[in-house]
Amino acid sequence: EDQVTQSPEALRLQEGESSSLNCSYTVSGLRGLFWYRQDPGKGPEFLFTLYSAGEEKEKERLKATLTKKESFLHITAPKPEDSATYLCAVQAKAGGTSYGKLTFGQGTILTVHP
Amino acid sequence: DAGITQSPRHKVTETGTPVTLRCHQTENHRYMYWYRQDPGHGLRLIHYSYGVKDTDKGEVSDGYSVSRSKTEDFLLTLESATSSQTSVYFCAISATGLAGGPGNIQYFGAGTRLSVL
Numbered sequence: 001e002d003q004v005t006q007s008p009e010a011l012r013l014q015e016g017e018s019s020s021l022n023c024s025y026t027v028s029g030l031r032g033l034f035w036y037r038q039d040p041g042k043g044p045e046f047l048f049t050l051y052s053a054g055e056e057k058e059k060e061r062l063k064a065t066l067t068k069k070e071s072f073l074h075i076t077a078p079k080p081e082d083s084a085t086y087l088c089a090v091q092a093k094a095g096g097t098s099y100g101k102l103t104f105g106q107g108t109i110l111t112v113h114p
Numbered sequence: 115d116a117g118i119t120q121s122p123r124h125k126v127t128e129t130g131t132p133v134t135l136r137c138h139q140t141e142n143h144r145y146m147y148w149y150r151q152d153p154g155h156g157l158r159l160i161h162y163s164y165g166v167k168d169t170d171k172g173e174v175s176d177g178y179s180v181s182r183s184k185t186e187d188f189l190l191t192l193e194s195a196t197s198s199q200t201s202v203y204f205c206a207i208s209a210t211g212l213a214g215g216p217g218n219i220q221y222f223g224a225g226t227r228l229s230v231l
Contacts, residue, residue: 034219100145100218100220102159102220104157
């Protein structure tokens, strides 16, 4: 069974204090790993997709990396507006289905204080 | 919200009553999904659709049914609501399922907060 574990559950940072969020996964053949951002009362917002180990993607202060067992979301010099819940999800290769099931972790709640 | 509208945004209902949630998309995407989000469980797939009148169950489908009569609309029905179905419900869409490239990215609506008393 596919499994995704995110750590820490919550992270408090001072503005400008860089850190990383972790997403560990087990999946029967990784098709893609997805990072989403979710603000309170809103739906998840897509950030990145990573497809193979060694791949990296960046967007503003965020950088996502992927190994064969985990992904990191690095946040450089965060600002208060980066405060949100960050969700990680994996999509397995076809296993009799074609709909692209996503298995989500429970998320990391990031709070950045000014 | 990537051309996705969920309605209603909030609903309070009583145990035993039927409830229908609507997801409407303007992207003409083939795949549509219903998830529920609960503390401690993350997002879990209820049902999905891979075309008009083509639907299938997800991991938490008991007590829910769906219908898709048009590409743009995907309805989630709770035939007889129970307190365990109090949750936030999200609709998502994607252009493809497992095909490569950005087409398999799922985009989410703003959610419906449902309370069953």
